[in-house]
Amino acid sequence: MTTAGSESRSAQQEDPCRTREVLDIVGDKWSLLVVRNLSQGPRRFTELKRAIDGISQRMLTVTLRSLERDGILTRTVRNVMPPHVSYELTPMGKTLRQATAPLLEWSTIHLAHIDAARATYDARPDTSPA
């Protein structure tokens, strides 16, 4: 696009608010967990329900619908009794999974540090050294 960034000073500031868009897609409570659980191949509704601890049926349905709508995953219905529905990442979904990997890795590395920082912060009196 036109964001090629010919200037050096704004190389990391392509445009003002793509960040918002990304969060609208996967910034909710469950989407990334679903994507993560599908990264190893197709899964059925109940499998996901069990794998993602704490998610309600409602939220799983809502989240899957949203991701399907965005083209992140596909929903395949086998018209049998009992119903059999499986979900699978699209190619784009897989690239998303890969794009989130660095962030996950970052968390793995730094979470302990963050925990420590919080403890330090909470222990501060700060408000009035005068």
Place this chain on the structure above:
Amino acid sequence: MTTAGSESRSAQQEDPCRTREVLDIVGDKWSLLVVRNLSQGPRRFTELKRAIDGISQRMLTVTLRSLERDGILTRTVRNVMPPHVSYELTPMGKTLRQATAPLLEWSTIHLAHIDAARATYDARPDTSPA
């Protein structure tokens, strides 16, 4: 922990819910925008307020506090009149910025595709081919 994952099949599934932790830290509406705006160096409160379109004073304050608590950025007060406060990413904050880069890049590449996928999805009759 015991989740060391010596098996190959779960190489990308180190543990069940780091994802949740990350979202707790930067999954809110403004954190990533603040981090992004600090990636080019220290900024003052009002500068951030202007740079991040739509953020309220309250949310900027709350977001900055949270990020400071997590050790993502530092808050430096110059005790003068009028007050002068500047915020700057810590080394850890800078690594976070880098970890989010792939996700931003992903969005730049795929947002149009997602838009198209949504349009297609919304145009579907699907509900009753029977």
Place this chain on the structure above:
DNA sequence: CTGCATCCTCCTCGATACTG
């Protein structure tokens, strides 16, 4: 098994007004 509809609760966030 998979999914929808409803109700209800809590938390996030915005608007406003006030302080040092």
Place this chain on the structure above:
DNA sequence: CAGTATCGAGGAGGATGCAG
């Protein structure tokens, strides 16, 4: 300039019951 306090609306998300 920087920040706090309070209020209120809105949406996310949990619980439950029903249906194909």
